[in-house]
Amino acid sequence: MPEPFKRLAQTHEARLLLVILAMAAILLVATPEFATLQNLVDVLSANAFIGIMSAGLLVVIITGGIDLSFAATASVAQYAALTIANRAGIGWPGVFAIALAIGLVLGLLNGVFVNSLRTSALIVTIATMNVFYGILLTLTHGADIFALPDWFNAGIEFVFHTDEQGAKLAVNFQIITVCVVFALTWLLLKRTNIGRQIYAVGGNPEAAQRVGFRVGGINLLVYGYMGALAGVASLVQAQFVQSVSPTALVGRELDVVAAVVIGGTSLSGGSGTVLGTILGVTLIAILKNGLILLGVSSYWSMFSTGLVIIGAVIMMALETRKHRVVAEKGGAA
């Protein structure tokens, strides 16, 4: 097998792809509904929220930080944007602007705290999560909004297929957004110098400081980006479930962390790819979808996810150990 191909095949992403293909193959055979366009659209739409959040969290984790407040940020953004949408006729641009702005501001707040407080990002974002969430619930009393503007409920879609029964298949708001977000994130990380600075800060924050990268600025950028994406994701979710619930999103933070980590991103920073994250989200999505289609009670879906996470992290730990032994041998001239 030619050298570069072999090296590619040994990457984490390749292994993930293999697992995903294996799962897909099993499901292809076991259930007829898996390989339908309808199912594909449904799975994509249902997981768009997690996908968008994962993209944002990926960027934060690459710098060596972490953010557990994004679900709270999303809840705030969602509530504010749609409350205003209900009261004033602002339309899509308006609702986007508000959600993005709120997400951005809350994210920047995280960035400021991470820069100035001498404690870990984990602690900072746990604290801000409590502050955002607590204030939101106090002001809203946890009340859901069930009546959303019609134009919002209708979403944005591009119908591409109408089947015999007249049911429409469309590339909807969720799918468009998640694709755009992943593309944007990929551009940022791979094609801009700022993206390389993000990796640099994660790889060696001291050196980054020494060569003149503004680490504080990078922190503001990544936490702000995460916040902004949380705002966007909140709209995606609200449109999908056609309602706003301040308490629904908080509690799913660790699902997003799991997706990013399964995708091969190290929590200590410096590594991680958009492709890996996409695969991580896909793995969990197909798993859950597959279990439902196979008729496994949905009550067992979380357990299966847990087993997958355990399997994945053990596998990654063993990979790291092998790599470290090799590196030590090679590095000690």
Next chain:
Amino acid sequence: MTDFLQLEGVSKAFGGVRALSEVSLALRTGEVHCLCGQNGCGKSTLIKIISGVHRPEPGARIRIDGETLAQLTPAESTRRGIQVIYQDLSLFPNLTVAENIAVGLHGGPVKPVNWKRIRQVAEAAMKRIQVQLPAEAKVADLAIAQKQLVAICRALAADARLVIMDEPTSSLTRTEVDALLALTLELKRKGITIVFVSHRLDEVLEIADRVTVLRDGVKLGTYDAKEVNDRKLATLMTGKEFNYACVARDRPPTPTVIEVKGLSRAGDYADIHFDVRAGEILGITGLLGSGRTELALSLFGMAPPDAGEIRVFDRPVRFRSNRDAIAQGIAYVSEDRLALGLVLEQSIAANLTMSVIGKLVNRAGLIQDKLFGATVRRGIDELMIKTGNAGNPVKTLSGGNQQRVVIAKWLATNPRLLILDSPTVGVDISAKDGIYEVVKQLAAHGLGVIMISDEIPEVYYHCHRVLVMRSGRLAGEFVPGRCTETELKEAVDA
């Protein structure tokens, strides 16, 4: 010959403590200049002033290329071509070699990455010093010597006129050191000024044109490298005379503490035989990579050998972990004191007792204050550790005192064999003497000692016998006194 950089009357104090007093320094364009001095002599402060990180007190004059500068900021210093390569190299392990070299291109406002240009810049820098590194490899996958080359290329790519290298040779093998020194000459030929900060006095003298010695913030003088030798430098740096004599002697009729027969470990060492008696100090030396540390780790139970036998007091032993070795009376003072020998953030007391904490308990399994305190006090007294409060974190101690804490920690386990791996690295010259004294005392009290070091004088003057290892095998046994220091050096370098 013109001067690239001139410093006059540079003084700097922090709080009430004076770091530099009226230091003047002139660096000629294209010379190799070495800066010597012990910890705390002010050399890092001086370097930071040159690179703009610190501002000197008013009254100092800084001239670069003949132009007097009002003040020197980091940005200005970089712009003028001053590049510092710190000991940790400041590289990004997760980025490629090309990106690390051309790292300046990643700075500035948001813009698309120009991969082609990065590659061009990196290759140009590598070509200037005729090195070939895999441009697309991640720096994490490189060996230390190669990483150093990346750091130097980065300085070149930044159009360096002055390159300051802080302890560049500490992790390099002899061959790599030679390559680095040759590279330095190459840079010099291109008109780049090099400043070396190094405690390896023999290397310093090999390559330097001039040497500046600092002591306690004062410049003692700048000397032509041909005028001084390492002993004279040591005297200047510390203000003390060091005269060592051989301690070699006939082997004592004491019991054999450890005996090793036919010991082999694939990829590390093969066919090792030796023995150490109580009261003996056996030196093991050889170039970096000769398998010395791996051998030590095998004796300590952390890297089991594939073949051969280890006997402790004539009983064959097989260690499954270092705990077994410690139980058999073997102690190992690692060469990497800061990462493996000490827990820096924790207190001196905690570090002193950590290997024996399980024995300082009463019947209920609770730590006894009296036993604990006694162990701490004994460690501090016996090793004469200079500290006011054993509750302070051990990182507040100097290198020499830290090493004493490590040795004291191991002595508390009542070892029969003490393995010291590069025990005086990062320890000031005056403090080294104290460590040698300690080792001599320990041997006199009946401990067997193995001293591993790549400083020839260190093993020559302080060991009873010296083994030379080369590429994992024993290359010879020497008795200092019956051979000269030069002969030993040649055997090692062969």
Next chain:
Amino acid sequence: MSQAQPAATGRLRDRLDATNLRLLCVLVPLILILGYLEGDKLFGVAGLRSMAFQLPELGLLALAMMIPMLSGGIDLSIISTANLCALSMACFMTTWLPAGHGAGGSLLLVGYALASLFLAALVGLVNGVMIAYLRVPPMLATLGSMTAVKGLLIGFTHGNVISGFPAPIVFIGQGTCFGIPVVLVLFLAVVLPLSVLINRTPLGRAVAMIGSNERATRYSGIDTRRSLLWVYLLSALLAAIAGIVMVARFNSANAAYGESYLLVAILAAVLGGVSPLGGFGKVSGVILSLLILQLLSTASILLGLSQFITLAMWGAILLLASGGIVLKGWLDNRMRNARPATPADLPMKTLDGRIP
């Protein structure tokens, strides 16, 4: 030669370190202010009792979080483990409890409790093996076990609430013993030995050393893998006891109870001086921080504020506390005019050039 008594054992003087003093500086004025605003209600019998009832479950969870954090890790699975213990107790009690509640009934309950603790210990063991022997990073390992355990519970219970327990359990949850709530007695009965374990046993010292530098600790001859195993076993057991307290107090059990407690437990531990990087932290500090948090919570309810404000306040307090530490450090620096690089301050580099 050196005079200062090594700070290794739990003396009162050692308890009053910088962190605890800082916490006392917050606690005492807080008590005074709140006493002024709400004195009779807050510090009256009813107020104190309500706080005394609520503190133990968060307290146990905070302690369960503290031990892994001391070792430089974290345990995200404590809530799931608590619920595991609570639900298994609940299942046992609703399925197999004899009608009468005499000594036999109580003995049976003790048996159920032990069995539930055993289940929790299994989770702790799995965590410990993954982290200590397979070298999985603690956050990831416990993320996995948290999800798996919660999933297991949901699978078995379908998310239903199990309730209706016999009198002895209700007594534990809501009864008092000489005026002190039984749950508080339980809490104290756990806190004291735990504090002794951390401060005065070799295991406790080993955990702190591991938290600061695991490799050096291993090189020094401590069995770090076994110590880490114990760490996660202990955190699971503490979480399990918290679960028993929960099931007793709520008189019900559910797979999703206490979710919000996870991050608050981390918050309480960090506020109490447990370093997120590991190696440092005192039980006394965590207790003080719990008192502050509990006071704020109860006081705000009495003041008529929404219960959600409590969460926000707790988050704000942590940010303020961290900010306060940074401010103090900055002030210290200004006053000392930034000491020069003493040998100790010089960047300490390990052999491969890293800064440890």
